[in-house]
Amino acid sequence: MNKEELIKIRRDLHQIPELGFREFKTQEYLLATIMQMNRTNIHITKWETGLFVFVKGLNPKRTIAYRTDIDGLPIVEETGLPFGSVHRENMHACGHDLHMTIALGALDEISSNPINDNVLFIFQPAEEGPGGAEPILKSDTFKQWEIDKIFALHIAPELPVGTVSSREGILFANTSELFIDFKGKGGHAAYPHLTRDMIVTASTFVTQLQHIISRKVDPLDSGVITIGKMTAGTVQNIIAEKARLEGTIRTLQPETMSIIKTELENMIAGFQIAYDCEITTDYGSMYYQVYNHGQCVSEFREIMKDAGIHYTEANSAMTGEDFGYFLKDTPGFMFWLGVESDYGLHHSKLNPNEDAIIVGVKAVTDTLRKMK
Numbered sequence: 001m002n003k004e005e006l007i008k009i010r011r012d013l014h015q016i017p018e019l020g021f022r023e024f025k026t027q028e029y030l031l032a033t034i035m036q037m038n039r040t041n042i043h044i045t046k047w048e049t050g051l052f053v054f055v056k057g058l059n060p061k062r063t064i065a066y067r068t069d070i071d072g073l074p075i076v077e078e079t080g081l082p083f084g085s086v087h088r089e090n091m092h093a094c095g096h097d098l099h100m101t102i103a104l105g106a107l108d109e110i111s112s113n114p115i116n117d118n119v120l121f122i123f124q125p126a127e128e129g130p131g132g133a134e135p136i137l138k139s140d141t142f143k144q145w146e147i148d149k150i151f152a153l154h155i156a157p158e159l160p161v162g163t164v165s166s167r168e169g170i171l172f173a174n175t176s177e178l179f180i181d182f183k184g185k186g187g188h189a190a191y192p193h194l195t196r197d198m199i200v201t202a203s204t205f206v207t208q209l210q211h212i213i214s215r216k217v218d219p220l221d222s223g224v225i226t227i228g229k230m231t232a233g234t235v236q237n238i239i240a241e242k243a244r245l246e247g248t249i250r251t252l253q254p255e256t257m258s259i260i261k262t263e264l265e266n267m268i269a270g271f272q273i274a275y276d277c278e279i280t281t282d283y284g285s286m287y288y289q290v291y292n293h294g295q296c297v298s299e300f301r302e303i304m305k306d307a308g309i310h311y312t313e314a315n316s317a318m319t320g321e322d323f324g325y326f327l328k329d330t331p332g333f334m335f336w337l338g339v340e341s342d343y344g345l346h347h348s349k350l351n352p353n354e355d356a357i358i359v360g361v362k363a364v365t366d367t368l369r370k371m372k
């Protein structure tokens, strides 16, 4: 596939972002594109709304897997691009449209000019939530291939095009979603003493939460609690009976996640007494850290040097990725691909530079060809 063809694919996919396990049009588009390649050495298996594409090697002694995520986010796009999302409520604001395009480009290269190894391309649903990697790993479909190595990439808006970045050890954090429901007693705005106001309670709770990070987590360790959504109340002169907080917890150590959750539960017990209310918690989906295999990263550095792609050493990031579950079982790594956008991941104006696609295809293809 040439650059123009890849850009067309990226723009087509950008227009149809779908949420986790609802990637129906995306799956259809991917399937049609792969069928058009018209290769006899590939075998496609549908899994939920994702796909596995197995490319038979010339002299296979092992199977290398390459994984892309395929879902979008519930964000209303504000890029103003002519190929903007036609699904108004959703956007590819985390670059999965580029991730898929690069995987298709690499699949085209590898299937037209096969290597000795078998290669399994995984088009994984629901990375943004509720998580597709864990169910894939548990599925009998996936178990049949017994992969030996695996890798993946993620776009990096802050890095220039032509640059990739990674590190040995921890790249992405442990994550846990967080949903907290408050129930008190509603009533007339003029009689607060006869009610239990959940807007006041939940707001106080949000500010207190940050003390868990500043006073319960070792300052030399790292943790983040973000509340991204707060809902409460019905109208301006009624005291809210209910409130709901939705957020996420991030830590660099799995043990720190347990500390934060214990402190959170303690805080909830205290708030129930102090504010005379009921509080229930749900942790939603949790992702294991992305821990890169040292040897794989050092090989990747050399492969990038030979490919003429600039490599820089990455810091650990508090982003999450369920790709971490694959790395728990199989040696491999994840890397950042520079796409230089003025707006970052999960922003309604994220606009990756499409020149990065060709760099991504080369980085992935060369790694598949040269990985020891």
Ligand SMILES: CC(=O)N[C@@H](CCC[C@H](N)C(=O)O)C(=O)O
Residues within 6 Å of the ligand: 094, 127, 128, 129, 154, 175, 176, 177, 247, 248, 249, 285, 287, 318, 319, 320, 321, 345
């Ligand atoms: C790369 C990236 O942005 N990943 C997401 C993963 C979301 C995990 C889960 N839904 C959560 O919010 O905890 C991220 O937000 O880091």
